Structure formats: C-alpha cells, structure tokens
Amino acid sequence: MALPPIDAPPRLTSIAASDVAALAAGTAIFGTGGGGAVYNAQIAAELSLVEHGPVDVVTVGELGADDLVISMSGIGAPTVGIEMLSANHQIHSLMREGERAAGRPITTLMPAEIGGSNGIGPIGWAARLGLKMLDGDGMGRAFPDAAMVAMNVAGVPCDFAVMSDVVGNVSVIKTVDLHWMERLARALTVASGSICLGVHYPLTAETAKGAVIEGTVSAAARVGRALLEAPEPVDAVAQAVGGVILLRGKITDLDRRTEAGFARGSVTIAGTGADRGRLQRLELQNENLIVLEDGEVLASVPDNITIIDAETGQAITTESLRYGQRVAVLAWACDPLWRSPRGLELAGPRAFGYDLEYVPFDPTTARRAL
Amino acid sequence: MALPPIDAPPRLTSIAASDVAALAAGTAIFGTGGGGAVYNAQIAAELSLVEHGPVDVVTVGELGADDLVISMSGIGAPTVGIEMLSANHQIHSLMREGERAAGRPITTLMPAEIGGSNGIGPIGWAARLGLKMLDGDGMGRAFPDAAMVAMNVAGVPCDFAVMSDVVGNVSVIKTVDLHWMERLARALTVASGSICLGVHYPLTAETAKGAVIEGTVSAAARVGRALLEAPEPVDAVAQAVGGVILLRGKITDLDRRTEAGFARGSVTIAGTGADRGRLQRLELQNENLIVLEDGEVLASVPDNITIIDAETGQAITTESLRYGQRVAVLAWACDPLWRSPRGLELAGPRAFGYDLEYVPFDPTTARRAL
Numbered sequence: 249m250a251l252p253p254i255d256a257p258p259r260l261t262s263i264a265a266s267d268v269a270a271l272a273a274g275t276a277i278f279g280t281g282g283g284g285a286v287y288n289a290q291i292a293a294e295l296s297l298v299e300h301g302p303v304d305v306v307t308v309g310e311l312g313a314d315d316l317v318i319s320m321s322g323i324g325a326p327t328v329g330i331e332m333l334s335a336n337h338q339i340h341s342l343m344r345e346g347e348r349a350a351g352r353p354i355t356t357l358m359p360a361e362i363g364g365s366n367g368i369g370p371i372g373w374a375a376r377l378g379l380k381m382l383d384g385d386g387m388g389r390a391f392p393d394a395a396m397v398a399m400n401v402a403g404v405p406c407d408f409a410v411m412s413d414v415v416g417n418v419s420v421i422k423t424v425d426l427h428w429m430e431r432l433a434r435a436l437t438v439a440s441g442s443i444c445l446g447v448h449y450p451l452t453a454e455t456a457k458g459a460v461i462e463g464t465v466s467a468a469a470r471v472g473r474a475l476l477e478a479p480e481p482v483d484a485v486a487q488a489v490g491g492v493i494l495l496r497g498k499i500t501d502l503d504r505r506t507e508a509g510f511a512r513g514s515v516t517i518a519g520t521g522a523d524r525g526r527l528q529r530l531e532l533q534n535e536n537l538i539v540l541e542d543g544e545v546l547a548s549v550p551d552n553i554t555i556i557d558a559e560t561g562q563a564i565t566t567e568s569l570r571y572g573q574r575v576a577v578l579a580w581a582c583d584p585l586w587r588s589p590r591g592l593e594l595a596g597p598r599a600f601g602y603d604l605e606y607v608p609f610d611p612t613t614a615r616r617a618l
Numbered sequence: 619m620a621l622p623p624i625d626a627p628p629r630l631t632s633i634a635a636s637d638v639a640a641l642a643a644g645t646a647i648f649g650t651g652g653g654g655a656v657y658n659a660q661i662a663a664e665l666s667l668v669e670h671g672p673v674d675v676v677t678v679g680e681l682g683a684d685d686l687v688i689s690m691s692g693i694g695a696p697t698v699g700i701e702m703l704s705a706n707h708q709i710h711s712l713m714r715e716g717e718r719a720a721g722r723p724i725t726t727l728m729p730a731e732i733g734g735s736n737g738i739g740p741i742g743w744a745a746r747l748g749l750k751m752l753d754g755d756g757m758g759r760a761f762p763d764a765a766m767v768a769m770n771v772a773g774v775p776c777d778f779a780v781m782s783d784v785v786g787n788v789s790v791i792k793t794v795d796l797h798w799m800e801r802l803a804r805a806l807t808v809a810s811g812s813i814c815l816g817v818h819y820p821l822t823a824e825t826a827k828g829a830v831i832e833g834t835v836s837a838a839a840r841v842g843r844a845l846l847e848a849p850e851p852v853d854a855v856a857q858a859v860g861g862v863i864l865l866r867g868k869i870t871d872l873d874r875r876t877e878a879g880f881a882r883g884s885v886t887i888a889g890t891g892a893d894r895g896r897l898q899r900l901e902l903q904n905e906n907l908i909v910l911e912d913g914e915v916l917a918s919v920p921d922n923i924t925i926i927d928a929e930t931g932q933a934i935t936t937e938s939l940r941y942g943q944r945v946a947v948l949a950w951a952c953d954p955l956w957r958s959p960r961g962l963e964l965a966g967p968r969a970f971g972y973d974l975e976y977v978p979f980d981p982t983t984a985r986r987a988l
Contacts, residue, residue, distance in 0.1 A: 345792075348718075417798050420790040422715075428787050435809035439801050 259383060259466040260305045263371055265297035267469060274472030275359075275367030276563035277485060277578075278464070280552050282535035283364015283390030284322065285565055288333065289372070296372035303374045305381045306356065308462055311453035316352055317382050318450050319397075320370040321360035323411065323433055324443035338412040338445045339373050345410045345420050350450045358382040360397070360448070362464040363390030363535075364565070381465060386449070388461035388583040389552050392510060392534045394433065395426035396595045399449055401585050402459035409433060409448030413440035461583045481561025482576050491580025493617040494539055494546055495519050495528050496558055499573045504566070510534050511566050515555070517575060522618035528577060530555070532566045537600055539577060541615065547579035548602070550586035550595040551609035554578045576617065581609050629753060629836040630675045633741055635667035637839060644842030645729075645737030646933035647855060647948075648834070650922050652905035653734015653760030654692065655935055658703065659742070666742035673744045675751045676726065678832055681823035686722055687752050688820050689767075690740040691730035693781065693803055694813035708782040708815045709743050715780045715790050720820045728752040730767070730818070732834040733760025733905075734935070751835060756819065758831035758953040759922050762880060762904040764803065765796035766965045769819055771955050772829035779803060779818030783810035831953045851931030852946050861950025863987040864909060864916055865889050865898050866928055869943045874936070880904050881936050885925070887945060892988035898947060900925070902936045907970055909947060911985065917949035918972070920956035920965045921979035924948045946987065951979050 263271065272290035275283070297303065311317065320342075322334070347354055357370040357377075362385035374381050386397035399406070409429055412418040419436055423429040429448070437444045451459065471488040478484030486493050497519040504513035512533050519526035528546070531538040536553040539546040547553050555564045558574035585591050587608055593599065596606045633641065642660035645653070667673065681687065690712075692704070717724055727740040727747075732755040744751050756767035769776065779799055782788040789806055793799040799818070807814045821829065841858040848854030856863050871886035882903050889896035898916070901908040906923040909916040917923050925934045928944035955961050957978055963969065966976045 341792075345790075415798060416794040417802060418792050419802060420715075422711075422788050424786040428785060431809050432787060432789065432806055435805040436802055439805035 257466065257470055259307070259463060260469050262302045262304050263297065263381065264302040265294045268294045268297065268368070268371065270472035270476055271371070271465070271469050272368050272472065273475045273562060274468030274470070275362055275364060277471050277475065277489065277554050277556070278362045278367060278388070278468055278552070279364035279390045279563055279565060280535045280554050281532065281566040282392065283361060283366055283565070285568070286365050286368050289365040289368035292333070293368050293372035293375070296375040300375040300378070303371060303381050305383050305465060307383050308453070308456050308460060311356070311456060313453060315355045315453055316350060316450055317356040317358050317452075317456055318346055318354050318447045319358050319360040319386055320373065320447050321366040322369060322443065323446050324437040334445050335414050336376070337416060338414065339377065341412045341416070341418040342410050342445060342447045343377060345418055346447050346450070349408045349410065349420050354379065354450075356380040356382050358451070358460065359385040359465070361385055361387040361390045362468055363387065366390070367468055382456075382460070383465045384460040384462040385464045386460060388464055388586070390535055391595060394430040394448070397426070397449070398461050398583075398585055399451065399459045400426055401588060401591045401594060404451070404455050404459045406449045408450070409446055411436055411444045411446040413444050415440065461585065475561045482556060482558065485556060485561045486578055489552070489578070489580040490611060491552070491578055492611045492614045494577040494579050494614065495526060496521060496523050496576045496617045497526070497528075499569060499571055499575060502569055502571055504532065504569065515569050517577060520574070530577070531602070533600055534566060536566065538597065538602060539579060545604060545607065546615055547609045548597050548604070548606060549600060550582040550591065552580050552582055579609055579614065580611065627836065627840055629677070629833060630839050632672045632674050633667065633751065634672040635664045638664045638667065638738070638741065640842035640846055641741070641835070641839050642738050642842065643845045643932060644838030644840065645732055645734055646935075647841050647845065647859065647924055647926070648732045648737060648758070648838055648922070649734035649760045649933055649935060650905045650924050651902065651936040652762060653731060653736055653935070655938070656735050656738050659735040659738035662703070663738050663742035663745070666745040670745040670748070673741060673751050675753050675835060677753050678823070678826050678830060681726070681826060683823060685725045685823055686720060686820055687726040687728050687822075687826055688716055688724050688817045689728050689730040689756055690743065690817050691736040692739060692813065693816050694807040704815050705784050706746070707786060708784065709747065711782045711786075711788040712780050712815060712817045713747060715788055716817045716820070719778045719780065719790050724749065724820075726750040726752050728821075728830065729755040729835070731755055731757040731760045732838055733757065736760070737838055752826075752830070753835045754830040754832040755834045756830060758834055758956070760905055761965060764800040764818070766969075767796070767819070768831050768953070768955055769821065769829045770796055771958060771961045771964060774821070774825050774829045776819045778820070779816055781806055781814045781816040783814050785810065831955065845931045852926060852928065855926060855931045856948055859922070859948070859950040860981060861922070861948055862981045862984045864947040864949055864984065865896060866891060866893050866946045866987045867896070867898075869939060869941055869945060872939055872941055874902065874939065885939050887947060890944070900947070901972070903970055904936060906936065908967065908972060909949060915974060915977065916985055917979045918967050918974070918976060919970060920952040920961065922950050922952055949979055949984065950981065
C-alpha cells in the first residue's frame with residue numbers, strides 16, 4: 249500500500265459528536281448557498297452520535313467486495329425540512345427496501361451532496377444503523393438536480409432510488425435516467441408534503457472508484473475547524489478551501505423569488521472598506537451560480553461560490569440572504585471532474601440556462617478583495 | 619362440489635377475440651359514466667387474443683394455493699390514454715417488480731374495476747403473459763378513487779402498487795393506506811405525462827374470498843351481448859343488469875368542468891315522447907353519482923347510473939356527453955357489499971361530498987320511464 253503524499257491533508261477516520269459542529273460549519277461552506285440550513289441536521293447527528301457512539305469513516309480504497317455504498321439525502325423544500333423532522337421509521341424502511349432492491353446488505357452511507365444539511369444528515373443515520381460513512385460524496389458541493397452527480401459524469405447508472413416520508417409511505421423508483429428520477433422523486437415529495445428522505449445510487453467498491461468525489465467529509469471537517477478556531481475566520485476559510493475572497497461589502501439589493509420549487513434571483517453586494525466603489529452581482533438558482541463585476545464573470549458554476557458572514561465566516565444560504573447583511577464573497581475551484589466535457593455539460597453555466605462560456609476559476613489570477 | 623343454482627346466469631370460462639366486442643359494450647355499461655372509453659382497449663385486447671389465443675377465466679373458488687391474483691388498471695386522464703397507448707415493456711416491468719415485491723409468481727389478473735376500459739385492458743395483457751383472468755373485480759362498476767374497492771370494504775390491506783409509464787420508468791409504492799396510495803400514484807402519473815399502467819392489491823385464494831365482487835366479467839359479457847344482439851337494445855340492457863330506465867329524453871343542459879383531474883358538473887335531461895314534461899338532473903364526478911327529479915333523489919351512488927344512447931343502448935361516458943344527445947337514464951342496484959356500513963362510508967353519497975342519506979335503489983318501486 250502506497251503512503252499518502254507528504255502534503256496530503258489529514259483525513260477523518262471516525263466521527264464523534266464533538267466533530268459535528270465543525271463538520272456542519274464546513275458543509276455549510278460547501279453548500280455554495282444551497283443544500284439547506286445545517287442546524288437541525290447538526291443537532292440530530294450530535295444526538296445520534298452521543299447515543300450510539302462514533303461512526304467509522306472509510307475511503308473508496310478501503311471498500312471491500314462485500315461493501316455496498318448508498319447515497320443519502322433529504323429531498324424537497326429546505327424551508328419545510330426545518331419544521332418537519334425525519335422519523336426513525338423512515339430510515340429503516342429506506343434500508344429494508346434499498347437492500348431488497350439491491351439484493352444485498354448496505355454497509356456504507358455516502359452523502360449525495362456534501363454541501364449543506366445533506367452533508368451532515370447521513371452521519372446521524374449511520375450511527376443509528378451501525379453503518380460506515382464514506383469519505384466522499386456525489387457533488388463536492390451542492391447542486392439542485394439529482395443528475396448533477398459525479399457518478400453520472402463517470403457514466404455509472406443509478407439502479408434505483410428509495411424514498412420515504414414521515415407518514416410511513418415508502419417508494420422504490422427505477423427510471424430510465426437521472427432526469428426522470430429527479431422528476432418522479434420531486435412529484436412524490438410534493439405529494440408527501442414537500443419533504444422526503446431518500447437513498448439512491450448503490451455503488452460497489454468497483455463502481456465507486458473514480459465515480460465519487462473523494463475526501464470531502466474530511467475536507468468539510470477541516471474547513472469547519474479552520475472557521476471555528478481561527479482568529480480571522482473569513483481568511484481562514486478562504487485558505488482552507490484554497491480559494492479567494494472576491495469582495496467584502498454589504499447587500500444592497502436582493503431580487504429573490506420562488507419559481508418551480510427553486511429560489512431564483514440575484515443579489516447585489518456593494519464593496520465596503522478597501523473595496524468601497526466596487527459592485528458585484530451574483531446570480532442565484534438555489535445555489536450561487538455566477539459572480540459578475542463590471543460586466544465580467546469572476547467565477548461561475550461548476551466552480552464554488554459561497555457568501556459568508558463578514559465577521560464569523562459562516563456560510564449564508566441563498567434563502568437566508570437579507571438586505572444590509574455584511575458579507576464576503578468566497579470562490580474556489582471545483583473538483584476537476586466537473587471541468588470535463590461531460591461535467592460541464594451536466595453542470596456548466598449552460599446547464600443552468602446562462603449563455604456564457606465557462607472559464608475555469610483560477611485563485612492565483614482572480615480579481616480579489618483589496 | 620355443489621351444482622350452481624338452476625337460475626344462475628351462464629359464466630364465462632374463457633375469453634376469445636370474438637367475445638371482446640360484447641365484453642367492451644358491457645364494461646362500458648358498468649362504467650356508470652366513468653372508467654374511460656373502451657375502444658382502444660377493445661382493439662388491443664382483440665389483437666392480443668388473436669395473436670396469443672384465448673384466456674382462461676377462473677372463479678375465486680377455483681383459485682389454488684399457488685395462485686396470486688393482482689389487480690390491474692390504467693391510471694390517469696382517460697383523454698390522454700386515448701392518445702398515448704401502453705407499451706409492451708410496461709407490462710413486463712410491472713410483472714417483474716410485482717413478483718419481486720410479492721415474493722412469488724403472479725398467476726392471475728383481475729380488473730381493478732370492471733367499468734370502462736379498465737375492465738377490458740387486463741384481458742389483452744393476460745393473453746400476452748399467459749395468465750388467467752379472475753371472474754370478478756374490485757368495484758363491480760367504476761369509481762374514481764383506489765380506496766373505493768371491495769378489498770378495502772372487506773378489510774384486506776393492499777401490500778403494494780407497481781406503476782410503469784411508456785418512457786420505461788417503474789415505481790413500487792407501499793403506503794400506509796389506500797388514500798395515500800391514490801395520492802402518490804396520481805403524483806407519479808402526472809409526472810409521467812398523465813397516464814400510467816399499474817398493478818396492485820395482491821390477493822391469494824384465501825384473501826380473495828369475500829373480498830372481490832365475483833362474476834362481473836361474465837356479467838359484462840352477458841350485458842354486452844344483450845346490448846349488441848337484442849332488437850330493442852335499451853330495454854335489453856336494462857333487463858340484463860336487472861335495472862330500470864328512469865327517463866328517455868335529450869340533453870338540454872350540460873355543466874361540466876375539469877377540476878383536480880376530475881370531470882365535475884351536472885347534466886340535465888328533458889323527457890321526450892311519453893316522458894315529455896319530465897326533467898332529470900344528474901350530478902357527475904367522473905362517474906354519474908345522483909339522479910334528481912322534482913327535488914327527489916331517484917338513485918344515488920353507490921347504486922349504478924349509466925346514461926345510454928336512446929337508439930343503440932351503448933353507454934355514454936361523462937366526458938362524451940353532448941348537448942342535444944338522445945339518451946336514456948339507466949339505474950340498477952349495486953353489489954350488496956357497497957350497502958354495508960363500511961361500503962357506504964367509502965363510497966356512499968357523503969364520501970362524494972353530498973349531504974344526503976343513502977336510499978337503496980329498488981327497481982320494483984323506482985319512478986321509471988313511461
């Protein structure tokens with residue numbers, strides 16, 4: 249077995265209750281404005297880990313022939329998710345139907361997306377079920393569509409999805425592609441009161457290889473710890489993600505509307521302090537998608553853009569943006585997988601309806617906060 | 619084995635292509651205005667029987683320990699069903715997932731409702747799959763809600779439903795009750811383009827006993843044959859169902875709107891000939907629910923009300939009603955099961971939002987056409 253390279257960041261081998269706060273702060277940063285508020289999921293995960301003990305975290309390379317990984321996520325309106333909590337029976341019916349559909353036991357949970365509450369939720373369920381967590385996820389951030397996952401970029405088909413609601417209903421859907429899966433899953437979710445819990449995309453040690461974004465659970469913990477422990481959290485977060493603060497300022501305009509279940513619109517941030525006189529506009533579709541200044545695109549999807557609190561460095565989700573907030577605009581490069589032709593086809597600017605050529609974000613040359 | 623009583627009507631033991639026209643005419647009568655137009659299903663069934671040979675029809679009493687019956691129906695908007703035909707792969711995925719969910723082979727198909735196209739559709743699929751047909755159904759007519767079935771009246775739970783669409787998507791839903799099943803099935807159907815094919819309610823020889831309305835496939839064939847062969851089809855149909863023609867006249871007013879996926883409204887029929895001067899109004903919710911004359915309820919759900927063509931005796935579905943049509947209003951008693959307290963709770967007038975006490979329809983005392 250090869251030793252890890254000398255400069256590889258330390259990785260998480262298990263998650264205890266005391267790790268969750270940092271993980272939650274980190275997954276919120278990776279939410280790039282979406283993925284839902286992390287607080288409820290954080291409380292639930294802490295409680296589960298206190299009750300059931302720490303969860304083992306494994307890498308793709310550590311998976312054995314008997315392992316079956318399944319992606320887990322909440323589906324629906326985050327605003328509803330805050331008020332309608334998941335029930336224990338939901339996870340048990342997901343596992344029962346998931347194992348029946350897969351024809352073998354599920355050993356390992358993976359967050360469908362590391363960004364936001366979906367990056368934290370599976371930890372608590374893994375503790376309750378005695379399962380392992382995979383150090384990786386399907387997006388490396390948050391995206392609004394189930395088709396925007398690394399496994400899809402890598403060409404691995406999704407055999408099924410299982411969904412359960414708080415009422416006790418459970419559904420197994422097998423679709424011709426991920427767009428249909430998203431469509432049917434959304435329809436079921438709306439019928440169930442706009443929030444469901446789901447597992448999908450069973451992966452073996454073989455199929456997971458090269459098809460998930462690895463190390464993102466460790467990365468979220470590292471970024472969250474930097475945020476919580478550093479004296480200058482904004483700079484610490486930027487450094488931890490290997491990114492750049494594009495602007496420091498305050499929100500002077502906010503155009504946000506809910507369309508077809510998505511928060512859409514734009515937010516305008518006027519520079520303050522050394523950045524006075526500068527103006528940036530961000531395009532939003534659940535996540536922060538594009539940063540514009542003087543007609544120039546400074547960063548765009550699939551690269552990562554998160555608006556963070558100017559003092560605490562904590563991420564602000566698109567639904568929590570408010571007029572007058574003091575913020576910093578953080579951007580950093582996406583996983584190389586998203587820069588492949590297939591990755592850009594699925595999650596580049598054009599996939600979100602923007603008629604512009606993707607320019608990879610480069611932190612060394614980016615226009616940054618002064 | 620006891621001999622059947624002397625006056626028992628002859629029963630169907632197999633269905634050939636040459637039986638389908640009569641069956642279709644009969645199921646249309648049992649549609650009580652709903653259940654969808656039968657023509658497409660008739661053509662498809664005839665073709666399947668020509669290609670694959672006749673289908674055996676069995677009674678509940680003839681089911682063995684190895685038999686598993688499953689109810690089959692189209693779900694969605696009949697208007698879409700006319701244009702978007704079912705695909706062969708749909709039935710195969712239904713069977714595969716249905717057998718997986720049941721854990722045993724499916725041997726026998728049953729129409730979820732005998733009324734309308736759903737009474738005919740399963741015949742063609744049974745021929746293609748080499749399965750038997752049960753001489754019975756879940757409603758003895760057509761109803762708009764999956765919860766309005768004999769199995770539910772009898773207290774037999776529905777283990778699962780499987781749905782498939784023409785695209786190739788297939789879903790298995792397990793719900794806490796039939797209202798949730800209807801709700802999730804509708805949501806999936808709308809997402810799939812408003813028409814799906816489904817199987818649900820697996821029944822064994824044991825659970826089917828007393829929980830289905832027996833003999834309705836034979837009855838539909840008998841009624842259809844009377845309609846097609848008699849010189850006076852209107853009277854022949856009334857006699858075949860053991861019912862009464864309440865009025866002969868023409869449609870003088872039609873208030874029909876589509877609400878929440880249902881055809882709702884009312885139709886007014888002015889008597890002609892000997893019935894001149896009489897006026898009846900029928901309340902519609904997909905099916906014909908209530909017949910009123912001079913403020914008196916002449917017949918109401920769950921008893922059966924079908925508007926038929928004054929010349930041909932053919933049933934007219936609520937969506938095919940037109941101003942000026944010459945029609946006869948036919949009513950006959952429902953299966954006794956629907957008159958039980960549980961039956962009326964599920965499908966009595968109040969279940970459809972009408973604040974009136976159910977009065978069982980009695981053909982011997984009913985106000986009839988003159």
